[in-house]
Structure formats: C-alpha cells, structure tokens
Amino acid sequence: MTETKCPVCGSREIGKGKFNGYAALKPVGKIFSTGSAVIVDLCTDCGNILGMKVEKPEKFKNR
Ligand SMILES: [Zn+2]
Numbered sequence: 001m002t003e004t005k006c007p008v009c010g011s012r013e014i015g016k017g018k019f020n021g022y023a024a025l026k027p028v029g030k031i032f033s034t035g036s037a038v039i040v041d042l043c044t045d046c047g048n049i050l051g052m053k054v055e056k057p058e059k060f061k062n063r
Contacts (some may be wrong), residue, residue: 001011006043006050018032018055035059 003013019025020039026035036056040043054060 004014004041004050006046006048008048009046011043011045013044014050015042016040017042019035025053 001014005012016036017040019040023038024035025038027033036054036059039053039055040049041051
C-alpha cells in the first residue's frame with residue numbers, strides 16, 4: 001500500500017476538494033450535457049494539487 005504524500009513539501013496531510021456547479025467539467029461538443037464534478041486531491045499544507053479526476057467519467061465517452 002502506498003501512502004499519499006505531497007511531492008512538494010512532503011506532507012501527508014492530503015485533503016479532498018470538489019469543483020462543482022459552474023466549475024463542473026463538461027464534455028466538449030455536448031451542449032446539453034450537465035457535465036461532471038471534479039474531485040481534487042490537494043496538500044493541506046502547501047496547496048499543491050496532487051491529482052484531479054472527474055466524478056462521472058462515463059459522461060465523456062464519445063458515443
Ligand atoms: Zn505540500
């Protein structure tokens with residue numbers, strides 16, 4: 001098991017955030033899609049963003 005650690009400051013205090021509402025990520029070219037919220041893992045000590053992922057990746061499939 002790997003422990004999540006900030007590559008910038010070495011802190012293990014990793015928090016989770018969420019882009020939602022107007023900042024939701026929307027599929028390109030799908031005007032009526034509601035898009036998906038984006039989950040962000042961030043260091044609570046220095047603010048470095050370790051990773052982002054969309055909550056509902058299936059909305060971005062091209063079919
Ligand atoms: Zn950090």
